[in-house]
């Protein structure tokens with residue numbers, strides 16, 4: 001399962017893009033509003049940091065059909081990378097119509113705010129490149145977010161659709177791992193959960209033990225220093 005970063009914070013994007021094997025960045029209006037300022041420059045900066053080969057998902061803010069179409073095309077034209085710029089469109093009737101029209105013209109559409117497998121099925125049939133089910137938002141209302149992703153994975157597998165699942169809205173590491181087990185194609189994860197995917201105190205103490213044992217026997221040298229002699 002591919003991992004994408006769910007933030008518009010440039011410092012975090014620089015950090016995770018350098019150290020973690022992320023495959024892109026997702027944003028939404030809330031995520032962009034947290035950063036404020038010149039939103040177009042922000043999107044351009046994100047693209048510059050991640051480069052042309054990684055995915056950038058940007059959500060429409062227009063709600064009328066004609067305006068969504070124009071806005072989606074303008075977003076892609078502005079960022080200048082049709083292959084790796086995905087336009088996020090919410091799972092509504094107007095959203096499905098726009099998804100069909102834009103997908104037919106070769107735009108990559110991520111149908112977002114997906115809360116049910118039925119919505120995902122319709123989005124797939126409309127030609128979406130991705131559907132983004134909101135795992136934690138479901139779990140937090142005592143619904144089965146992970147189970148919903150599993151159902152979508154099963155439906156997509158049976159139908160043989162090209163639409164991929166980009167699970168979103170994670171609050172815990174366990175949710176991320178649970179959707180990975182379901183055969184989810186990608187997950188977009190915020191900075192906090194991303195760090196927790198890697199961090200483990202026993203890893204830290206193990207590394208300290210290796211360093212201390214090495215130092216006791218070999219002092220300040222390293223394998224590199226020995227090999228260079």
Ligand code: E4P
Nearest residue numbers: 006026027028137168169170
């Ligand atoms: C993707 O960008 C989604 O919009 C995002 O993961 C939603 O996350 P939230 O439920 O934490 O707002």
